[in-house]
Amino acid sequence: MTGMSAKTTGHDAPAGDLRLVNLTKRFGIFTAVDDLGLTIPQGSFFALLGASGCGKTTTLRMIAGLEQPTSGQVLLGDRDIARLRPYKRPVNTVFQSYALFPHLDIFDNVAFGLRRRGIRSVDAEVNRMLALVQLADFGHRRPAQLSGGQQQRVALARALINRPQVLLLDEPLGALDLKLRRQMQIELKRIQTEVGITFVHVTHDQEEAMTMADTVAVMNAGRIEQLGAPADIYEYPATAFVANFLGQSNLLAAEAAGPAGSDVPVTAHGARYSVPAGRARVASGPVYLGVRPEKLHLVDAADRVPAGHQYVTGVVTDASYVGVSTQYLVRTGWGSELTAFAANSGLGGRVPVGASVVAHWDPRHAFLLPRPPGADDATAGLLDEPVGASS
Amino acid sequence: MTALAHVPTSTGQPAPPPPPPRGGRHRLLPYLLLLPGAAWLLLFFAVPLFQLAAASLYDPAGSLSTGYALTWAFGNYPDAVQAYWPQLGRSFLYAGIALVLGLLMGYPLAYAIAQKAGRWKNLLLVCVVAPMFTSFLVRTLAWKTILSDNGWLVGLLRDVHLLGPDGRLLATPVAVVLGLTYNFLPFLVLPLYASLERLDYRLLEAAGDLYASPVQTFRRVTLPLSMPGLIAGTLLFFIPATGDYINAELLGTPNEYMIGNVIDSAFLVRLDYPQGAALSFLLMAAILAVVFVYLRRAGTEEVL
Ligand SMILES: Nc1ncnc2c1ncn2[C@@H]1O[C@H](COP(=O)(O)OP(=O)(O)OP(=O)(O)O)[C@@H](O)[C@H]1O
Ligand SMILES: [Mg+2]
Numbered sequence: 255m256t257g258m259s260a261k262t263t264g265h266d267a268p269a270g271d272l273r274l275v276n277l278t279k280r281f282g283i284f285t286a287v288d289d290l291g292l293t294i295p296q297g298s299f300f301a302l303l304g305a306s307g308c309g310k311t312t313t314l315r316m317i318a319g320l321e322q323p324t325s326g327q328v329l330l331g332d333r334d335i336a337r338l339r340p341y342k343r344p345v346n347t348v349f350q351s352y353a354l355f356p357h358l359d360i361f362d363n364v365a366f367g368l369r370r371r372g373i374r375s376v377d378a379e380v381n382r383m384l385a386l387v388q389l390a391d392f393g394h395r396r397p398a399q400l401s402g403g404q405q406q407r408v409a410l411a412r413a414l415i416n417r418p419q420v421l422l423l424d425e426p427l428g429a430l431d432l433k434l435r436r437q438m439q440i441e442l443k444r445i446q447t448e449v450g451i452t453f454v455h456v457t458h459d460q461e462e463a464m465t466m467a468d469t470v471a472v473m474n475a476g477r478i479e480q481l482g483a484p485a486d487i488y489e490y491p492a493t494a495f496v497a498n499f500l501g502q503s504n505l506l507a508a509e510a511a512g513p514a515g516s517d518v519p520v521t522a523h524g525a526r527y528s529v530p531a532g533r534a535r536v537a538s539g540p541v542y543l544g545v546r547p548e549k550l551h552l553v554d555a556a557d558r559v560p561a562g563h564q565y566v567t568g569v570v571t572d573a574s575y576v577g578v579s580t581q582y583l584v585r586t587g588w589g590s591e592l593t594a595f596a597a598n599s600g601l602g603g604r605v606p607v608g609a610s611v612v613a614h615w616d617p618r619h620a621f622l623l624p625r626p627p628g629a630d631d632a633t634a635g636l637l638d639e640p641v642g643a644s645s
Numbered sequence: 646m647t648a649l650a651h652v653p654t655s656t657g658q659p660a661p662p663p664p665p666p667r668g669g670r671h672r673l674l675p676y677l678l679l680l681p682g683a684a685w686l687l688l689f690f691a692v693p694l695f696q697l698a699a700a701s702l703y704d705p706a707g708s709l710s711t712g713y714a715l716t717w718a719f720g721n722y723p724d725a726v727q728a729y730w731p732q733l734g735r736s737f738l739y740a741g742i743a744l745v746l747g748l749l750m751g752y753p754l755a756y757a758i759a760q761k762a763g764r765w766k767n768l769l770l771v772c773v774v775a776p777m778f779t780s781f782l783v784r785t786l787a788w789k790t791i792l793s794d795n796g797w798l799v800g801l802l803r804d805v806h807l808l809g810p811d812g813r814l815l816a817t818p819v820a821v822v823l824g825l826t827y828n829f830l831p832f833l834v835l836p837l838y839a840s841l842e843r844l845d846y847r848l849l850e851a852a853g854d855l856y857a858s859p860v861q862t863f864r865r866v867t868l869p870l871s872m873p874g875l876i877a878g879t880l881l882f883f884i885p886a887t888g889d890y891i892n893a894e895l896l897g898t899p900n901e902y903m904i905g906n907v908i909d910s911a912f913l914v915r916l917d918y919p920q921g922a923a924l925s926f927l928l929m930a931a932i933l934a935v936v937f938v939y940l941r942r943a944g945t946e947e948v949l
Contacts, residue, residue, distance in 0.1 A: 320850050340853040353851035357869045366865075367855035412855070 270331025271296050272317070272420055272452055277326035279312050286312045288476035290326070294469070296419075297450040299443070301463035301484075303500065304473030310456045311350060313473075314422045317454065318347045330419065341370075346413040350424040350456075352405045354397035360384070360408050361393035367416040383411040386441060388434075402429040407438070414445065421446075423455045427462065435459075439466055460500050464488065472496045488546075492535060494623050494632055497544050504550065504592045505542040505632035507625060512538040518622060523588045527564050527617070534622035542623040542632065549619040550594040552582060552611045565614035568592065570607050580604055584613050590631040701922035709916050721923040729907050729924060733931070736903040739818070739893075740886040743825035744833075747882055750826075751833040755874075756867075758834075759841035773834050776827075785824055785895045792820050792896065816898045824892035832881035840874025841867075876943050884932055904928050 272294040279287040287309040294300045302310050315321035317328055319340035328336040335343055346367065354363050364383055365376040384390050387407035397405055406429045413421060426442075427435045443466050446453050457463050463470050464484035471481040472495070480492040488500055497503035508522035517528040518537045527543055534541075551563075552570075559565050571591065572583040577598070582605060584592045594613055596602070605611060700713070701721055707713035726733070758769045776784055791798055792814040799815075802808040814820050844867065852862040868875075890905030899906075904924060911921030 318854055320854065340850070341856050341858055345854070347851075347854045349847065349851060351847055353845070353847045355848060355851070355866060357866075366852070366857075370852075370856040370858075370861055370865075416855070 270333075271329075272454070273327075273329040274313070274317070275327040275329060277313070277316060277328065278324045279309070279316060279321060280324045285476050287316070287323075290476075290478060292471065292478065292481070294452055294454060296452055297446075298468045299446050299453045299466055300455065301467035301470045302454065302456045302473060303458075303460060303463050303470060305499070306458075308473045309476040310473060311424055314347065314424055314454065314456060317420065318345050318422055319343050320347075344419040345422060346416050346418040346420075347422040348409050348413045348424060348426040350428075352397075352409040354405055354408055354412070356397055359394050359396055360389060360400070363397065363408055364411045364415055366412060371416075379415060383415045386414075386445075387411045387438075403431070403434065406430060410438070410442075417449055417451060420452045420454065423453060425456055425458065428458070435462075442466070464500075470500070472499055474499075490533060490621055491544070491623065494542055494544075494625070497542075497621075497623060498632065502547055502593060503544045503632075504547065505544045505623065505625075506590070507629060507631050508541050508543040508622075510534070510536065510538050510541045510622060517617075520622065523586070525566070527620070529617055529620045529622050533618070533620065536622060536624045540625040540627045540629070542625045544621045544623055545615045545619060547581070547593040548579075548595040548597075549615050550592060550613050551615065552584070552594055552596060552605055552613055554605075554609070554611060556612050559612055559614040560616075563614040563616055564620075565612050566592070567610065567612050570605050570609050570611055573605065573607050575604075582611075584611060590633050592633055697922045697925060700918050701926050703919040703922075705917075705919045707919075709918070713918065718919065721919050722927065725920050725923045725927060728920075729904065732902055732904045732907050733924075733927065735901070736887045736905065736928070737931070737935070739822050739825060739901075739903060740883055740889075743822050743829070743886055744879060744883050746822070746826045747830050747833045748879070751830055751837060751878070752875075755834045755837035755841050759838050760844065760846065770838070773831050773838075777831060781828060781891060782895075784828060785891055788820070788824050788827065789815065789895055792823070815896060816901075818897070818901050820896040821893050821901045821903075824896045825886045825889060828889075828892065829882045829886050832885070833878040836877040836881065837871060837874040840871045844870050872943065876940070879939075880936060884936070887932055888928060 272292075274290050274292040277287060277290040277292075278285065290313065302313065304310050312321060316323050316336070319335070319338060319342075323336055326336070327334050330344070335345075355366065358366070361380055361384070364380045368376045368379065381390065381393070384393055387410055389404060389407055389411070392400065392404065392408075397408065400408065406426065410423075410426055413423075423442075427438050430438060439462060442453070445451070455463070455467065467484060469481065470484050470487055472479045472487065474495050480487055480496045487496065491497035491500065491503070494503075494505055497505060506522045508520040508527070510518050510520045512518070513531045513534070516531050518531055518534040519526060519528045520541060520543055521527075522543050529543065531537065553559060556565065556567070566584075566586050568584040568586040570582050571585045574581045575598075579595045579597050582594045582596065584594060586592060592613055596605075699715055702715060702717050702719065703713040703721075704716040704718055705721055705724070754773070758766055758773075762769050790796060793799070794813050794815060799808060799813060802814070803810060803812065808814070814823075848866055848870070849862055852866045853859075857865060887903075888905050890903060890909050893901050893903045893906050894909075904927075908921050908924050908928070911917045911924060
């Protein structure tokens with residue numbers, strides 16, 4: 255409640271970290287955002303990932319002031335802005351639905367925020383912004399006369415031009431083709447580092463999240479499942495949901511019986527494996543033994559498995575060539591299908607379908623995750639959704 | 646060479662195929678469909694309009710019993726203005742004031758029904774339209790009762806000293822303006838509602854996100870986007886209100902008479918056809934001029 259005493263005029267407020275404290279939003283009995291707690295450091299690039307309907311847009315709307323939280327605080331610096339009207343917040347949004355003003359041309363759309371703040375000479379800034387999103391010649395068109403991707407770029411320019419303290423981006427690049435999207439990603443990242451705006455970026459594109467963000471949060475059913483640097487999350491996911499939402503994982507149902515020395519031994523499908531204690535989220539009871547597909551290597555016989563590696567045997571049931579790599583499905587003795595990616599580096603030949611193989615991994619790349627009792631292997635085996643693919 | 650030119654070759658460009666034969670009936674069909682409407686308009690609008698134009702130039706000395714002669718008496722027009730400019734001016738004044746009152750009530754009403762009413766929307770719309778189920782005349786007579794000297798409204802206003810001890814509402818300009826406002830309000834509200842109902846609330850959110858206060862959001866987003874409905878509504882309100890004579894007749898006195906009353910009496914009481922016709926044309930021209938200027942100022946390409 256410190257914000258109540260501070261004069262809340264918005265734009266000259268002290269900058270600071272964006273903090274969400276116990277933020278909850280209920281629609282009737284449905285909880286869209288559940289007791290969310292987050293700190294987004296000032297000037298950082300924060301990516302929010304999660305399945306459709308998990309509450310990402312609702313979270314952004316509460317930060318922007320378009321939705322009243324059921325409970326909790328939105329702090330900017332040490333000021334609680336949760337009850338501040340949207341137009342008084344130093345926050346701008348790139349809307350998922352663009353929400354361009356149909357009665358204004360592109361120039362006036364982009365100039366809208368500056369003009370509402372009483373800035374008279376906007377021409378230079380608007381033209382610079384339009385050039386940035388490669389729409390320099392489109393200033394006099396109406397939104398309805400632009401393609402979806404062009405409209406999206408106008409929405410971006412319209413928010414960015416205000417240089418807010420916090421920019422909220424709700425899937426801002428979803429409608430762009432790959433090349434333009436890469437270009438815009440680079441531009442966004444450049445602007446973000448140059449101006450020091452805090453970006454909160456919602457995306458379905460995990461590669462986009464990982465390449466652009468300092469911090470990634472994976473959301474599920476209104477809660478943050480895991481938050482951290484992209485590499486940390488990818489290499490050592492916290493839950494089975496994260497392990498299969500950010501990239502893919504082979505998760506074998508296993509039982510652990512507590513740590514033994516620096517390792518945690520587990521039993522999976524009758525065989526014994528172990529994982530370093532530092533890579534075990536749980537050390538006893540039902541667990542998942544997880545290995546990323548690219549950390550799973552295929553050889554033709556057990557005696558070629560490097561020392562210290564662990565393995566399972568199986569039969570190749572499918573091989574898909576996707577350019578940079580070949581993706582194999584390996585059916586194990588107990589019927590689950592593991593996924594393995596082999597880089598097409600020219601070393602080692604391709605393994606034919608039907609061949610018996612030994613899939614091995616370095617235990618330092620494996621991880622242990624909690625498993626609901628009774629749950630079986632969670633091996634996605636989704637070759638049609640390769641890791642890092644743009645959605 | 647010449648012989649070759651007639652032989653179609655595989656490499657040469659074949660002559661464009663002749664257009665598919667189209668029966669004359671196909672091309673005539675749109676006109677046939679237009680025919681009933683056009684005939685109706687011709688018979689009941691264009692012909693009487695010409696008749697009226699001719700009548701406005703009849704010799705004013707004529708009468709129904711002696712017959713009229715078309716003497717191109719353009720003097721009828723200045724004579725009519727001379728005699729009835731107060732009523733003409735009053736028509737626009739009353740209709741204008743009523744329009745302002747109507748807008749002050751109708752815009753918030755249409756906005757509330759379109760954007761805030763939720764599941765009450767249809768019920769409220771029915772309430773707006775419900776008075777139209779009774780006739781114009783009956784509704785205005787009901788107002789006569791409401792505004793009468795011993796009615797509850799006048800009593801109340803006298804009690805709170807908004808009216809003097811023998812102040813009245815009936816037979817005053819106030820009554821006529823109130824009657825006009827009431828009778829034409831639905832014509833303003835319905836088109837406004839239609840365009841406000843299409844207004845995407847996400848645009849209002851976007852404006853708020855872009856530093857527009859509620860007042861600025863209204864001025865920069867809501868108002869421009871409801872312009873088509875606003876224009877249609879004001880025209881549907883203003884044009885018939887200007888020509889109306891029932892409200893002035895029932896709720897006013899000859900001191901409140903509008904041009905409609907004069908035209909009415911010229912045709913039906915005084916039987917002065919040339920003057921009635923001239924006044925009708927004057928009214929039409931004046932309204933057209935006002936509407937034209939208005940549309941120019943309001944400036945939407947969709948209307949003009
Ligand atoms: N106004 C509302 N009333 C009721 N339920 C709502 C409302 N707005 C959102 N929800 C629900 O809240 C949940 C979260 O919605 P939200 O829009 O935040 O999802 P999201 O994570 O942005 O999804 P997507 O990736 O598809 O955009 C959804 O299940 C949605 O149906
Ligand atoms: Mg969303």
